[in-house]
Amino acid sequence: MSTASFEETALFRVAKKWLGIALFLALWETLPRLGLVNATFLPPFSAVAGNLFSSLISGELEKHIFVSLSRSVTGFSLALAVALPLGFILGWFRTFEQFVDPVIQLFRQTSAFALFPLFIVILGIGEVSKVAIIFYGAQWPILLNTISGVKNVDPLLVKSARSMGLGRFDLFRKVILPSSLPSIFTGLRLAATLSILIIVSAEMMGASSGLGYVLTNSQYNFDILRMYSAIVTLALIGLGVNFLLVSLERNLTGWKQEVTTY
Numbered sequence: 001m002s003t004a005s006f007e008e009t010a011l012f013r014v015a016k017k018w019l020g021i022a023l024f025l026a027l028w029e030t031l032p033r034l035g036l037v038n039a040t041f042l043p044p045f046s047a048v049a050g051n052l053f054s055s056l057i058s059g060e061l062e063k064h065i066f067v068s069l070s071r072s073v074t075g076f077s078l079a080l081a082v083a084l085p086l087g088f089i090l091g092w093f094r095t096f097e098q099f100v101d102p103v104i105q106l107f108r109q110t111s112a113f114a115l116f117p118l119f120i121v122i123l124g125i126g127e128v129s130k131v132a133i134i135f136y137g138a139q140w141p142i143l144l145n146t147i148s149g150v151k152n153v154d155p156l157l158v159k160s161a162r163s164m165g166l167g168r169f170d171l172f173r174k175v176i177l178p179s180s181l182p183s184i185f186t187g188l189r190l191a192a193t194l195s196i197l198i199i200v201s202a203e204m205m206g207a208s209s210g211l212g213y214v215l216t217n218s219q220y221n222f223d224i225l226r227m228y229s230a231i232v233t234l235a236l237i238g239l240g241v242n243f244l245l246v247s248l249e250r251n252l253t254g255w256k257q258e259v260t261t262y
Helices: 003-033 045-058 060-094 096-106 113-125 127-151 155-161 168-204 211-219 226-251 253-259
Strands: none
Touching: 003 045, 045 060, 045 127, 045 226, 060 096, 060 127, 060 168, 060 211, 113 127, 113 168, 127 168, 155 168, 168 211, 168 226, 211 226, 211 253
């Protein structure tokens, strides 16, 4: 493939990827200006972007972003520290997994949002309850996808590794972990999204800072531009986190890309 054709292909891929977003933003900008929708309730995107930029420059929005991210990252990190090793154990020891699975299925069907009042009663309305509810909600995608990844490792790979004399540790490091990484990263991406969704809801119920508080406060004060700025900020944070996890997955599972290119 020539350099020109390669560049054209790369540009086409980028254009195709961002075309939908560009059209959405164009509609957002033009519909209120043409009077097709009420600009009071849906301001043009340029007005929202201007408000977002000025809020970031003044530092007023930055502190709320930092508070929400710190809560989300703490809860997500705790979920990762607990659910990942537990998922490996349950995925590898089938008898233990069968014994524990009914309890897991019972608790994972219970919504984190439904339990938030209980967390407040037990842990109070401060930071601990918010981090705890994120931990509770984010652990399930990590746990279940890790179990699935370990259980679905190709048995032929395990038998071949054992026939070559690999011990338990080497078998885990060289076969089980690499083979289960794609499933694990699916769980991580779902858990990261849940961490953001849960903290926004928690801050809406009871907080004096954070993006969820900004949304509720803007609604009460009918500050529509500030409300949309917070919504756009949350969307950008979600896209950024997903991009980081996808990039990390590509770096750690290069073998998967190599296989799919043949």
